[in-house]
Amino acid sequence: xxxxxxxxxxxxxxxxxxxxxxxxxxxxxxxxxxxxxxxxxxxxxxxxxxxxxxxxxxxxxxxxxxxxxxxxxxxxxxxxxxxxxxxxxxxxxxxxxxxxxxxxxxxxxxxxxxxxxxxxxxxxxxxxxxxxxxxxxxxxxxxxxxxxxxxxxxxxxxxxxxxxxxxxxxxxxxxxxxxxxxxxxxxxxxxxxxxxxxxxxxxxxxxxxxxxxxxxxxxxxxxxxxxxxxxxxxxxxxxxxxxxxxxxxxxxxxxxxxxxxxxxxxxxxxxxxxxxxxxxxxxxx
Amino acid sequence: xxxxxxxxxxxxxxxxxxxxxxxxxxxxxxxxxxxxxxxxxxxxxxxxxxxxxxxxxxxxxxxxxxxxxxxxxxxxxxxxxxxxxxxxxxxxxxxxxxxxxxxxxxxxxxxxxxxxxxxxxxxxxxxxxxxxxxxxxxxxxxxxxxxxxxxxxxxxxxxxxxxxxxxxxxxxxxxxxxxxxxxxxxxxxxxxxxxxxxxxxxxxxxxxxxxxxxxxxxxxxxxxxxxxxxxxxxxxxxxxxxxxxxxxxxxxxxxxxxxxxxxxxxxxxxxxxxxxxxxxxxxxxxxxxxxxxxxxxxxxxxxxxxxxxxxxxxxxxxxxxxxxxxxxxxxxxxxxxxxxxxxxxxxxxxxxxxxxxxxxxxxxxxxxxxxxxxxxxxxxxxxxxxxxxxxxxxxxxxxxxxxxxxxxxxxxxxxxxxxxxxxxxxxxxxxxxxxxxxxxxxxxxxxxxxxxxxxxxxxxxxxxxxxxxxxxxxxxxxxxxxxxxxxxxxxxxxxxxxxxxxxxxxxxxxx
Numbered sequence: 199x200x201x202x203x204x205x206x207x208x209x210x211x212x213x214x215x216x217x218x219x220x221x222x223x224x225x226x227x228x229x230x231x232x233x234x235x236x237x238x239x240x241x242x243x244x245x246x247x248x249x250x251x252x253x254x255x256x257x258x259x260x261x262x263x264x265x266x267x268x269x270x271x272x273x274x275x276x277x278x279x280x281x282x283x284x285x286x287x288x289x290x291x292x293x294x295x296x297x298x299x300x301x302x303x304x305x306x307x308x309x310x311x312x313x314x315x316x317x318x319x320x321x322x323x324x325x326x327x328x329x330x331x332x333x334x335x336x337x338x339x340x341x342x343x344x345x346x347x348x349x350x351x352x353x354x355x356x357x358x359x360x361x362x363x364x365x366x367x368x369x370x371x372x373x374x375x376x377x378x379x380x381x382x383x384x385x386x387x388x389x390x391x392x393x394x395x396x397x398x399x400x401x402x403x404x405x406x407x408x409x410x411x412x413x414x415x416x417x418x419x420x421x422x423x424x425x426x427x428x429x430x431x432x433x434x435x436x437x438x439x440x441x442x443x444x445x446x447x448x449x450x451x452x453x454x455x456x457x458x459x460x461x462x463x464x465x466x467x468x469x470x471x472x473x474x475x476x477x478x479x480x481x482x483x
Numbered sequence: 484x485x486x487x488x489x490x491x492x493x494x495x496x497x498x499x500x501x502x503x504x505x506x507x508x509x510x511x512x513x514x515x516x517x518x519x520x521x522x523x524x525x526x527x528x529x530x531x532x533x534x535x536x537x538x539x540x541x542x543x544x545x546x547x548x549x550x551x552x553x554x555x556x557x558x559x560x561x562x563x564x565x566x567x568x569x570x571x572x573x574x575x576x577x578x579x580x581x582x583x584x585x586x587x588x589x590x591x592x593x594x595x596x597x598x599x600x601x602x603x604x605x606x607x608x609x610x611x612x613x614x615x616x617x618x619x620x621x622x623x624x625x626x627x628x629x630x631x632x633x634x635x636x637x638x639x640x641x642x643x644x645x646x647x648x649x650x651x652x653x654x655x656x657x658x659x660x661x662x663x664x665x666x667x668x669x670x671x672x673x674x675x676x677x678x679x680x681x682x683x684x685x686x687x688x689x690x691x692x693x694x695x696x697x698x699x700x701x702x703x704x705x706x707x708x709x710x711x712x713x714x715x716x717x718x719x720x721x722x723x724x725x726x727x728x729x730x731x732x733x734x735x736x737x738x739x740x741x742x743x744x745x746x747x748x749x750x751x752x753x754x755x756x757x758x759x760x761x762x763x764x765x766x767x768x769x770x771x772x773x774x775x776x777x778x779x780x781x782x783x784x785x786x787x788x789x790x791x792x793x794x795x796x797x798x799x800x801x802x803x804x805x806x807x808x809x810x811x812x813x814x815x816x817x818x819x820x821x822x823x824x825x826x827x828x829x830x831x832x833x834x835x836x837x838x839x840x841x842x843x844x845x846x847x848x849x850x851x852x853x854x855x856x857x858x859x860x861x862x863x864x865x866x867x868x869x870x871x872x873x874x875x876x877x878x879x880x881x882x883x884x885x886x887x888x889x890x891x892x893x894x895x896x897x898x899x900x901x902x903x904x905x906x907x908x909x910x911x912x913x914x915x916x917x918x919x920x921x922x923x924x925x926x927x928x929x930x931x932x933x934x935x936x937x938x939x940x941x942x943x944x945x946x947x948x949x950x951x952x953x954x955x956x957x958x959x960x961x962x963x964x965x966x967x968x969x970x971x972x973x974x975x976x977x978x979x980x981x982x983x984x985x986x987x988x989x990x991x992x993x994x
Contacts, residue, residue, distance in 0.1 A: 208786075211780050211783070211786065212787075212788075214780065215777070215780060215781075215792055215796075218773070218777060218796065218856075219792070219795050219796065221853065222795065222796055222798055222799050222853065222857075223795070223798070224814075225807065225810050225811055225814055225853070226798065226802075226810075228810075228814060228821050229810050232813075239819070240813060240816055240819040240820060240821070241819045243821055243824070286542075287542045287543035287546070288543065290539045290540070290542060290543065291539060291540045291542075291543040291544070293539050294535075294536035294537075294539045294540060295540075298535070298536045300535075300536040300537075303536070306540065310547075313547060313551055313552060314551075315973065315974075315977045316551070316555065316970060316973055316974075317914055317973075318550065318551055318554075319914070319916065319943065320555075320558070320914070320943070320946075320966050320969055320970055320973070321551070321554030321555050321557070321558045321966065322946070322947065322950070322951075322966075323558060323561060323946070323950050323959045323962050323963050323966065324553075324554035324555070324557035324558040324561060324963070325550065325554045326950070326951075327557070327561070327566075327959065328553070328554060328557065331514075334511075335505070335506065335509065335511055335514060336502075349546070349549075349550065350550055352546040352550070353546045353547055353549065353550025353551045354547075354550070354551060355543055355546060355547075356543030356544070356546075356547055357547075360543070385535070389539075410803070413803060414803040414804055414805055414917070416805050416916070416917050416920075416921065417916050417917070417920075417943075417947060420951075421951055432803070432805045435805070435806070435809060436805070436809065436921055439809055439812075439813070440812075440924070443812070443813045443816050443819065443820075444816075444818070444819050447813055450809070450813070451810070451813075454806045454809065454810055457803070457806055458802045458803055458806045461801065461802065461803050462798070462801040462802060465800075465801040466794075466801060469797060469801070469861070
């Protein structure tokens with residue numbers, strides 16, 4: 199920093215970092231090895247598999263008992279729809295808080311902050327019973343349906359995101375909309391045509407974070423969904439592998455790698471925003 | 484724009500009216516009133532000029548109220564009830580079910596019978612013959628005495644067997660078996676008695692066993708002449724026998740008392756409670772120490788490969804946690820896992836990662852360290868970059884050692900800026916269901932626990948297992964009680980967080 203470090207300290211630093219890297223990569227390397235190992239078992243696994251092949255990956259796509267592609271598709275579909283609607287609702291909700299003067303503005307914003315403090319999953323019993331009742335009247339939104347789980351996720355959509363969004367909108371000058379009003383735009387047109395395009399970066403970040411959070415959600419999905427064709431990847435993979443490690447390890451590893459890949463890519467695309475702290479804490483811990 | 488709004492509102496209203504008629508005919512009045520209120524609010528907000536800002540906020544708020552606020556309130560309600568397996572139905576439903584139970588009185592009468600059915604319809608008729616040869620016809624839910632010469636009877640081949648009654652056709656033995664499940668449930672009321680199928684060849688007279696007396700709110704067993712009174716959600720006789728099933732009833736503080744005073748429940752609960760705190764503290768502490776340490780190493784701008792190191796080191800954080808935990812569970816498998824294999828090659832003994840409480844907890848902390856240190860590293864890096872270098876220069880001029888500089892400059896400054904995030908992280912790990920449950924489903928089990936409480940269960944996974952674990956009955960009431968306790972703890976942590984950071988004042992100033 200301010201003093202020339204001696205060579206020993208320098209090498210020592212690198213060694214320590216490499217030890218942590220070994221720790222960080224340890225499970226990933228073994229997973230990759232297992233995925234390529236046609237033996238499909240944990241027993242006597244070697245780090246470098248003999249006869250490495252893509253057999254496990256092929257098996258994944260031809261297994262009707264455990265339809266991995268359907269789980270993956272369900273997860274992607276649910277996450278995409280949830281994130282799209284959630285971000286739309288967040289943008290809508292944040293806009294008047296940033297721009298309009300209206301009664302209850304402060305308190306409204308404050309209440310949103312307070313409510314989102316309590317994780318939705320704490321009310322899992324009530325949510326389950328709610329959908330048990332909805333099922334009797336409206337089966338399309340009842341238990342074991344994707345509309346139900348998406349609706350549940352949307353409950354937590356506006357919350358801390360509204361605050362992040364409002365903070366961003368506050369940085370866009372008012373004069374843009376005023377110019378639009380003079381040109382005859384309505385309030386909504388000014389929002390939709392002028393402000394939304396300018397807010398694209400924060401919309402993208404919020405979308406990705408919501409996508410990752412939804413994709414990784416286990417507890418509510420496991421309560422609501424109960425058939426093979428409806429499971430998300432999180433629920434399906436857990437049922438697939440628990441207590442079956444000795445004879446499904448290879449296939450599971452292949453599934454884990456494929457299932458993690460889209461999220462790793464998405465995550466890396468927004469990780470620089472996590473330095474600001476708040477954003478990441480809203481999603482993971 | 485206006486036209487579009489009117490069209491969308493019209494469609495919504497049409498849907499609402501359509502749903503309302505269904506709800507009305509199904510007697511779902513609570514849903515119906517909610518539907519009406521919501522529809523009125525939506526129309527008002529989107530038509531009135533005064534509520535312009537609300538038009539933007541309403542969609543998100545709607546879902547928040549329905550799926551966060553309402554469930555929280557409902558959780559409070561359920562925590563005061565015995566809702567769960569064995570107590571699922573409401574009291575009127577249970578009374579109705581119990582009143583539909585019959586017994587064979589000693590003076591019962593048996594009848595031989597022939598069954599008839601309208602082809603392709605679910606309409607049945609039964610022709611009965613008692614021991615004296617008298618004939619009775621049960622049709623259209625009525626029973627009446629008939630003679631062989633009844634005009635409705637058709638005997639096609641004149642063999643004495645009636646082949647058709649009106650358009651009902653006789654069921655031969657094979658068809659009888661096919662229709663058995665429906666026939667068994669046929670009930671004909673006949674002078675205070677019920678005519679039901681007793682065996683494949685006999686119908687008998689049954690009698691209603693239980694009768695609900697509304698004035699005294701009790702159920703009388705007419706056969707044995709015993710009265711059952713409602714008690715904690717079941718009809719109970721003075722001798723303590725209960726009629727199953729029970730119904731949903733308010734228990735007041737019963738669940739809370741059970742949780743804290745019934746030793747078979749409170750013992751395991753206390754263990755879970757303490758471990759939840761230990762777990763959250765250990766999680767924050769371990770990840771923060773490693774994360775900060777790495778951040779300090781990586782903050783050195785002259786360090787080679789630091790960009791590369793940074794990318795590799797955040798990889799664990801980039802993976803969805805549910806996948807990482809399931810992978811770790813495989814690696815730590817006691818019999819065949821890679822880690823025990825490595826230990827064995829080093830001539831060490833296998834460690835029971837999933838069977839022993841201590842090692843399970845140990846493994847969980849290590850797994851969570853793996854999952855969480857990159858986040859701590861990232862936020863620490865951000866925070867370190869905001870510390871001015873002049874502070875360090877001044878300190879080293881005063882002769883401070885590296886450790887002293889860390890202890891008196893870096894750590895205090897970092898703690899101030901990251902404090903709120905550390906408390907948030909504590910709250911997150913307090914409810915970190917995925918890691919706990921996916922690793923070992925909360926196990927290994929605590930010996931002798933009456934409720935499903937495991938050695939690594941935290942409060943949230945305990946709630947889940949109380950309600951949804953297959954193989955055990957669900958206890959929604961007790962689970963909700965645990966939920967409420969988590970709610971309260973979360974509220975306290977948050978209050979502490981706000982107080983610590985003055986965030987609330989700041990928020991109120993800035994909005």
